[in-house]
Amino acid sequence: MKKALKYTMLLAITGLIGLAFTIQQKPTIYIIGDSTTHNTLPLMGWGTAIADFFDSTKINVANHAMAGRSTRTFVKEGRWDKVDSLLKPGDYVMMVFGHNEGAKPGITPPNADAAGRAIGRGVLKGIGEDTVHLIYPNGSVEIVHTFGWYFRKFIRDTKAKGATPIVLSMIPHNIFKDGKVPRADSNYGLWSKQVAEQEGVLFIDMNNITADKYEKWGPDSVSKLFAPDKTHTTKLGATVNAQSVVDGIKADPKDPLNKYILNK
Amino acid sequence: MKKIKYAFALLLMAVIGLAFIKQQKPTLYMVGDSTMHNDNKELWGWGTTIADLLDSTKIKVVNSAQAGRSTRSYTREGRWAKVAASLKPGDYVIMGFGHNEGSKVDTAKKSGDRGVLRGTGDDSVIVNWATKPAEVVHSYGWYLRKFVREAKAKGATPIIVSMIPRREWDKDGKIILANKDYGLWAKQVAEQEGVAFVDVNTITADKYNLLTREQVFALFGTDHTHTNKAGAVINAQSFVDGLKLQPAITLNNYVKQ
Numbered sequence: 397m398k399k400a401l402k403y404t405m406l407l408a409i410t411g412l413i414g415l416a417f418t419i420q421q422k423p424t425i426y427i428i429g430d431s432t433t434h435n436t437l438p439l440m441g442w443g444t445a446i447a448d449f450f451d452s453t454k455i456n457v458a459n460h461a462m463a464g465r466s467t468r469t470f471v472k473e474g475r476w477d478k479v480d481s482l483l484k485p486g487d488y489v490m491m492v493f494g495h496n497e498g499a500k501p502g503i504t505p506p507n508a509d510a511a512g513r514a515i516g517r518g519v520l521k522g523i524g525e526d527t528v529h530l531i532y533p534n535g536s537v538e539i540v541h542t543f544g545w546y547f548r549k550f551i552r553d554t555k556a557k558g559a560t561p562i563v564l565s566m567i568p569h570n571i572f573k574d575g576k577v578p579r580a581d582s583n584y585g586l587w588s589k590q591v592a593e594q595e596g597v598l599f600i601d602m603n604n605i606t607a608d609k610y611e612k613w614g615p616d617s618v619s620k621l622f623a624p625d626k627t628h629t630t631k632l633g634a635t636v637n638a639q640s641v642v643d644g645i646k647a648d649p650k651d652p653l654n655k656y657i658l659n660k
Numbered sequence: 661m662k663k664i665k666y667a668f669a670l671l672l673m674a675v676i677g678l679a680f681i682k683q684q685k686p687t688l689y690m691v692g693d694s695t696m697h698n699d700n701k702e703l704w705g706w707g708t709t710i711a712d713l714l715d716s717t718k719i720k721v722v723n724s725a726q727a728g729r730s731t732r733s734y735t736r737e738g739r740w741a742k743v744a745a746s747l748k749p750g751d752y753v754i755m756g757f758g759h760n761e762g763s764k765v766d767t768a769k770k771s772g773d774r775g776v777l778r779g780t781g782d783d784s785v786i787v788n789w790a791t792k793p794a795e796v797v798h799s800y801g802w803y804l805r806k807f808v809r810e811a812k813a814k815g816a817t818p819i820i821v822s823m824i825p826r827r828e829w830d831k832d833g834k835i836i837l838a839n840k841d842y843g844l845w846a847k848q849v850a851e852q853e854g855v856a857f858v859d860v861n862t863i864t865a866d867k868y869n870l871l872t873r874e875q876v877f878a879l880f881g882t883d884h885t886h887t888n889k890a891g892a893v894i895n896a897q898s899f900v901d902g903l904k905l906q907p908a909i910t911l912n913n914y915v916k917q
Contacts, residue, residue, distance in 0.1 A: 537871060
């Protein structure tokens, strides 16, 4: 009798300790994207800069974006599988692509290297279910989907793990045409938004929020946020875009990330 | 002084000898059927196209596969014995069979001379030919074990592969795998004997499943078994894909780049 009581107590204590650990486990925001989200100094992506905007005692930020990747190559290289394998219920995944998607999929250079190996990263345009089936000269085989198809995969896999997907539109380029910053609202930004709507998930329009700022500031100020090219941001540019993401979160009271933002 | 001269001469000879040893490239022998070696006109085997994926400055490829052969007829005709006799330490043997094993062991039928017993057991039957000497027929696994053990005895490295898939789909639209018969038995023998196994059957089937039926048809000749050059290229690449998943297999050192 006494022994049984002891065991019960021991079990209860073990259970309580376990529960305490579970509760203490902070959620994580995983971020996936390209070089505009993750880069190497002196360049920086917004996915790195955004960590400073969140309360690190309450949430982790894990930037898994990789320079040069498209939705297609992020999947093909197993990078998405890695993130997917880490997801726990209550986590978040911020997803943004668009800078490396544009090449037409094919089996000749630049889609294949000199040995005929697959190095293509471009996807099919839009959000449809159309596919292209490629047989490369070296005998490897690949199926390529639309931009939207890859996002649907990220979204559905994330949901299946009990995590919350958040789709973003790509950062704008350092380009001014007659004082206006061209928007991504007729291609990748649009398709990102459309997929988010179809799947009923959060969308943050980083592209338009940042572009509005750029237009206010003008080309001279904006060029200070960029590398000597039109695409890649410095730490300052990364912080501006991270601020735009936070602006987007704050503008939507339903966004659960509001409770993790530091009140500066 | 004379002693030093002798020492120098010895050293020189040793260096020259070493140079010769180093220059001797290992050979990769391909042992299999028509899906490994064909006429190289309309139809190609992957035992031929594999040479393009390996560094020819470091390894030589000899395609000893022969159309129409099973493990049994390959052995009976002395083809295996010829490969075994050529093996040097450091060589490799890729062995893949399965397309010609299934015929009934029967002296009355034309194809009765190539069928084997199913599975990997040690059972055997004696076939009494009317005009030829009696023949003991073993299981598929028995023949593979023979190849493996004799290759090892010569200091060579055997690698067993599963047969390439046919262009046949199941009712769900997936390529039919050989994972219940010859592919499975090939894997089992590899595990039993502790040698490498590359599942070309599954790797290529996964690729075909990413393609349209028209695209898959375009990789074959007129039947569902024999590949054209494009199909042979895919299967050779599948072997290399599978090889790369097992870095411990030293043949990886000879893959281009």
